[in-house]
Amino acid sequence: MRLFKVQKDSNNIQLITPTDHSKRTLGRFDFNCEAKKDTWEDILFYIYNPKIKPKNFYLLDSGCLVFDEKTLELCRTVFEMSGEIIPIQIERGPELYILNILECMNGLDYENTVWDYYKSGAKGRILEYAFHKERVINESTIFKIPETAKTAIFCFADTKDREDEFYHIYHDNGLTGLLFEEMK
Secondary structure, rough: EEEEEEEOOOOOOOOEEEEOHHHHHOOOOOOOOEEEHHHHOOOEEEOOOOOOOOOOOOEEOOOOOOOOOOHHHHHHHHHHEEEEEEEEEOOOOOOOEEEEEEEEOOOOOOOOOEEEEEEOOOOEEEOOOOOOOHHHHHOOEOOOOOOHOOOOOOEOOOOOHHHHHHHHHHHHHHOEEEEEEOOO
């Protein structure tokens, strides 16, 4: 089994933002393993940087994945196993979707994770992740951990058929806009 941190290729993808900037209130775009679909308010978004060539994934917030129709067709089953799919509308653009990941696994290996420490001695941000791999394997190949649920997205590969794993679906179908950093 291989584990990856899933990141947006933020220098090369389009950023979406609400047309009404007052909608960008504290907490509205926190995707921290809590359901949002039933209370989601229809918000119109626009492409902030339209000169960047569209990819299959877009940037909104670090805690979710925003993607196009092609990606939905290819990844629907995997995405539905990991969370909820929320349709969003883009001003003068295609309908896009947010994947709000609800799979939150207790898999961080505290002893082998490398931490940054505050002057007080308290643990700060994670510099290098380590996992108990047996704790993160489940039906969904996309997951989060409680310690970084607002920001970090992970996936695992090489435990199921390729067509059932997000990492392989992404690469085998030439999807664009994400980076995969292999974890130990």
